[in-house]
Amino acid sequence: MNSSTTPAPPGTAPHDRARGALLGLAVGDALGAPAENLTPEEIRARWGRVEDFVLDAPAGTDDTEYTIFSALLLAQHGHALTPAHVEAAWRTRIADGAEGPFRGAGFSERGTVENLRRGLTAPQSAQHRHAWSDGLAMRAAPFGVFAAGDPAEAARLIAIDGSVSHDGEGIHGGRAVAAAVAVAVAGGDLDACVAAALAAVPADSWTxxxxxxxxxxxxxxxxxxxxxxxxxxxxxxxxxxxxxVVRGYPWTDLAPEAVGLAFGALAACDGRFRPTVLTAVNMGRDADTTAAVAGAVAGALAGTAGIPAAWAAAIGPVSGSCLAWVKGRHILDVADALVAARPATDRVADRSAR
Known part of the structure; x- marks a missing residue:
């Protein structure tokens, strides 16, 4: 890795980095969605090398919609967020509102909803076979946006959000991503982001x-x-x-793997947005999540100007195909809401960093 990561343009404000983080996540998600669960060989056989959107109507997946869900909850409660707040939101906006088989997202979300419907509460609701999935890492960026410059607080808040759905390495993955984004939004370079991610999790953890x-x-x-x-x-x-990659493991959504691949893509490209997300996509596996995580950190490093305009323009309001409650929300509006929800003392610090 090279510490000479391409910086955002001079004068890029933390607010623009915050928008870059969430827009970068949504772009990475949409780019990676068609390559999800494919091997690099299968990707090359279909498209050669993915260099752009491969669908006529690119769209994000559960990664973007759950990011919006968690971000709006965080904007509502801020630093006072509790597991009870998170559990109540999951019950009223996901578990109690969905009828029939749950099709809202991946295995960890399915397991969580099933547990909530059985009457379990957090943290017991996270006791399912996929508590170590990357479902928390995929929605961690808003916590870094909200706690910009304070990676420990970002890690604390995402662990609270994850208490309803994840455990162990699943929590560690979210903490690493949130901490890295918090450093990037505050103007840190890629080396500082990696250091923050490592500091946010136990040194002997798989993540x-x-x-x-x-x-x-x-x-x-x-x-x-x-x-x-x-x-x-x-x-x-x-x-x-x-x-x-853990060879032979039957699923591609293991948190240590996805976080490792995302940071590997960042390191391979010195955090530059376009090559970073394309590297994440072309490695396959859980490509939408890997590219979303890499895109969030790279987007925060670069600000919105570092994201190709055509890619940014392709991101519209979400369809609500995973979570009906977030239908019609745009990721940039959510970023603005998170910045506006930060305490006044935090916003003063933002202005002094410009």
């Missing part, structure tokens, strides 16, 4: 080991690979995959 291993793998691969060529890029991507 920390995988994150550190992928960043190291990138550094070692770049010593010999010519990353200016397609072959060189593929060599680096293979190194990241070897460092992060």
């Amino acid at each position: 920390a080991r995988t994150l550190a291993r992928t960043v190291t793998a990138v550094r070692e691969a770049r010593r010999t690979a010519d990353t200016g060529t397609a072959r060189g890029r593929e060599e680096v991507e293979r190194a990241v995959l070897r460092a992060a």
